[in-house]
Amino acid sequence: MKHPIWWALGAGVAVIVAAFVPPLWQMLQPAGTLSARPPGAPGGAASGAAGQGAAGDGVAATADRAEQGLPWQVAVLADGTSRVMGLHLGADTLAQAQARIGDSLQLALVAQLGEVGALEALAEPFAAGFVSGRLVLAFDAAADARRRWRDGASGSTPMDGGLRRFALRAQDIDQARQAPLAGLSFLPAVRLTEADVRQRFGAPAATRALDGGALLLQYPAIGVTVTVAPGQRGVIQYVAPRDAARLGLAAALPAAASAATSAAR
Numbered sequence: 001m002k003h004p005i006w007w008a009l010g011a012g013v014a015v016i017v018a019a020f021v022p023p024l025w026q027m028l029q030p031a032g033t034l035s036a037r038p039p040g041a042p043g044g045a046a047s048g049a050a051g052q053g054a055a056g057d058g059v060a061a062t063a064d065r066a067e068q069g070l071p072w073q074v075a076v077l078a079d080g081t082s083r084v085m086g087l088h089l090g091a092d093t094l095a096q097a098q099a100r101i102g103d104s105l106q107l108a109l110v111a112q113l114g115e116v117g118a119l120e121a122l123a124e125p126f127a128a129g130f131v132s133g134r135l136v137l138a139f140d141a142a143a144d145a146r147r148r149w150r151d152g153a154s155g156s157t158p159m160d161g162g163l164r165r166f167a168l169r170a171q172d173i174d175q176a177r178q179a180p181l182a183g184l185s186f187l188p189a190v191r192l193t194e195a196d197v198r199q200r201f202g203a204p205a206a207t208r209a210l211d212g213g214a215l216l217l218q219y220p221a222i223g224v225t226v227t228v229a230p231g232q233r234g235v236i237q238y239v240a241p242r243d244a245a246r247l248g249l250a251a252a253l254p255a256a257a258s259a260a261t262s263a264a265r
Helices: 004-020 026-027 058-066 094-101 144-151 169-177 194-201 242-245 253-263
Strands: 082-084 087-089 106-112 118-128 129-137 154-159 163-167 181-188 204-211 217-221 223-227 235-239
Touching: 058 087, 058 217, 087 094, 087 181, 087 242, 094 118, 094 163, 094 181, 118 181, 194 217, 194 253, 235 242
Parallel strands: none
Antiparallel strands: 082 087, 106 118, 106 163, 118 129, 129 181, 154 163, 181 235, 204 217, 217 223, 223 235
């Protein structure tokens, strides 16, 4: 049975994709890449996350280090957790994530029919340094609590793929605020290419070809997988490195990542 963390991340991809349905026509327009920066932003490539990335020139690397919270700045801590985009994976609670992101965080229980579902929160738009995008946070809540929250939900709305978003009652939100942050799914607003990923994160530990020409790049040492596809936006997913080793990062995400790139077309 798939672990709840991977279920949550997979559902998180669906949330991101569903959030992009209204402006889907914009995806057919020319887009920049992860290397692109807005006017006035520092330029150039930086060293990759946790010392794995390819270094650019000294001035460019210094500029990226000066700007905090970028998607490839993953700090692996001694206890096996990690920090990325201002969030502490494996340690922060929902309450701490709300304090970091603010009231714009949209909390819901995302579930298929007959399933307990996953506790998630959507941040849109989300600024990761100079890289904007949409972020889904997955929280590790007990199954009995999630079942109780779903049964008591004040309502639900349909999503793609047979998923529904269940709105939590105020008292259930108070309980959920103690749930720990288990994973992140980030969809940059700019187009993400394999070259961008290798430049920012370095050489992957492994790669896997997916349907439709998509490619999964795996970085288990920092708890990261990245999915890219020609002419499409990509998905970056994060878990605490200790969970990547325990759950088998290399085998856990291809189906969800492939579904995301297919739907994003």
